[in-house]
Structures are given as C-alpha cells and as structure tokens.
Amino acid sequence: GQSLEQPSEVTAVEGAIVQINCTYQTSGFYGLSWYQQHDGGAPTFLSYNGLDGLEETGRFSSFLSRSDSYGYLLLQELQMKDSASYFCAVATNAGKSTFGDGTTLTVKP
Amino acid sequence: GAGVSQSPSNKVTEKGKDVELRCDPISGHTALYWYRQRLGQGLEFLIYFQGNSAPDKSGLPSDRFSAERTGESVSTLTIQRTQQEDSAVYLCASSLNGLNEQFFGPGTRLTVL
Numbered sequence: 472g473q474s475l476e477q478p479s480e481v482t483a484v485e486g487a488i489v490q491i492n493c494t495y496q497t498s499g500f501y502g503l504s505w506y507q508q509h510d511g512g513a514p515t516f517l518s519y520n521g522l523d524g525l526e527e528t529g530r531f532s533s534f535l536s537r538s539d540s541y542g543y544l545l546l547q548e549l550q551m552k553d554s555a556s557y558f559c560a561v562a563t564n565a566g567k568s569t570f571g572d573g574t575t576l577t578v579k580p
Numbered sequence: 581g582a583g584v585s586q587s588p589s590n591k592v593t594e595k596g597k598d599v600e601l602r603c604d605p606i607s608g609h610t611a612l613y614w615y616r617q618r619l620g621q622g623l624e625f626l627i628y629f630q631g632n633s634a635p636d637k638s639g640l641p642s643d644r645f646s647a648e649r650t651g652e653s654v655s656t657l658t659i660q661r662t663q664q665e666d667s668a669v670y671l672c673a674s675s676l677n678g679l680n681e682q683f684f685g686p687g688t689r690l691t692v693l
Contacts, residue, residue: 565678567628
C-alpha cells in the first residue's frame with residue numbers, strides 16, 4: 472500500500488517563506504502532487520513532480536527526491552489568503568492516488 | 581468549460597436509510613475518483629474508475645458502500661443502511677487519464693442522524 476507523512480500544522484507570518492515536507496512509501500511510484508484546500512472548499516491542484524528536482528509556479532515551488540522518497544512544497548511571500556490545508560498526494564503508475572492527512576498552514580499578520 | 585459537479589450538495593438522512601450520491605466528471609476525463617473527508621481530516625480514498633478497466637475498490641470501507649460509473653460519464657456512490665460514522669463530505673474528482681492533476685467537485689455533505 473501507500474503511506475505519506477506530513478506535519479499536521481505550520482504557522483508563519485506574512486511575507487515569510489514556509490516549507491511543508493512530505494515523505495512517502497509506495498510501490499509503483501509515478502509522481503507527487505500538492506493540493507490546497509480552504510475551509511469549506513474543495514481541494515485545488517497546486518503542483519506536480521514526476522522527476523527529481525524543483526518545479527516553480529509563481530510563489531509556490533515543489534521539490535522531489537525519488538531516491539529519498541521525499542518532497543516538499545515551498546511557499547514564498549506568504550499572504551493571509553495562503554492560510555489553508557495543504558495535502559501531498561502520491562500517484563502510482565496505475566493511476567491511483569493516496570493523499571496525506573494534510574498540513575494546516577496559519578499565516579499571521 | 582464546466583467543472584466537476586456533484587449532487588446533492590447536502591444530504592441529511594436517518595440511520596439505516598440508503599443514500600445515493602452523484603458525480604458528473606469533466607467531459608473527456610477517463611479517470612474518476614471518490615474520496616471521503618471527515619471533519620478536520622484528510623482525504624480517504626474510496627474507489628477509482630479508469631476507462632473500461634475494472635474499478636479499484638480497495639478503499640471502500642464496507643460492503644455497504646458501492647459505486648458505479650456509466651462509461652466515462654456519470655458516477656453514483658451508494659451507501660446502504662447508513663450509520664452515523666458515515667457522516668462526512670464525499671468528494672468526487674476526475675482526471676484526464678489518471679496520471680494528471682485531479683479536478684475536484686464541491687462535494688456532498690452527508691449527515692446521518
């Protein structure tokens with residue numbers, strides 16, 4: 472089966488940089504994705520890594536190391552609206568995805 | 581174009597009743613997923629449909645849960661003899677081919693009294 476670990480909570484101030492780590496165990500690994508979910512809303516896709524390295528999308532970047540079964544999401548220039556839950560998700564080559572339990576990010580003024 | 585839609589948005593039912601939840605995926609998406617999310621928790625995988633392949637039902641928590649999909653279109657998740665622990669938001673997502681990003685519907689909030 473698959474399992475993922477990510478911190479349950481992270482707190483940071485506006486304008487800061489925060490990193491949310493994700494470690495995983497899976498067979499048939501295909502890629503690692505990140506999703507954002509605001510309270511009461513549906514998850515929305517942020518970023519995807521299929522190969523080792525850094526992917527940058529505006530203020531958000533995501534990193535993957537397949538050999539270490541590790542990835543992270545980096546959020547820069549934090550804004551109050553970034554307060555949300557962030558989920559890493561492992562996809563297998565069969566197309567199934569398993570989500571982590573999520574990290575609640577609180578951005579303070 | 582239209583995103584993933586789910587109905588109903590809210591469902592309140594009595595313990596022991598059956599409920600049916602509907603998901604309309606994005607047109608052309610071959611992959612469809614159902615997840616359950618309890619309050620303050622992560623997304624719990626339930627079932628995955630990919631094209632005409634046999635669905636991956638490994639996440640269904642009991643035989644009271646079942647799901648069907650018509651071709652590459654609508655899917656229904658049925659919960660029989662609902663229990664209070666079934667209370668959660670049920671999220672549906674679709675993906676172009678199962679290896680791309682997932683697009684989520686707004687969810688159905690199920691409350692079992």
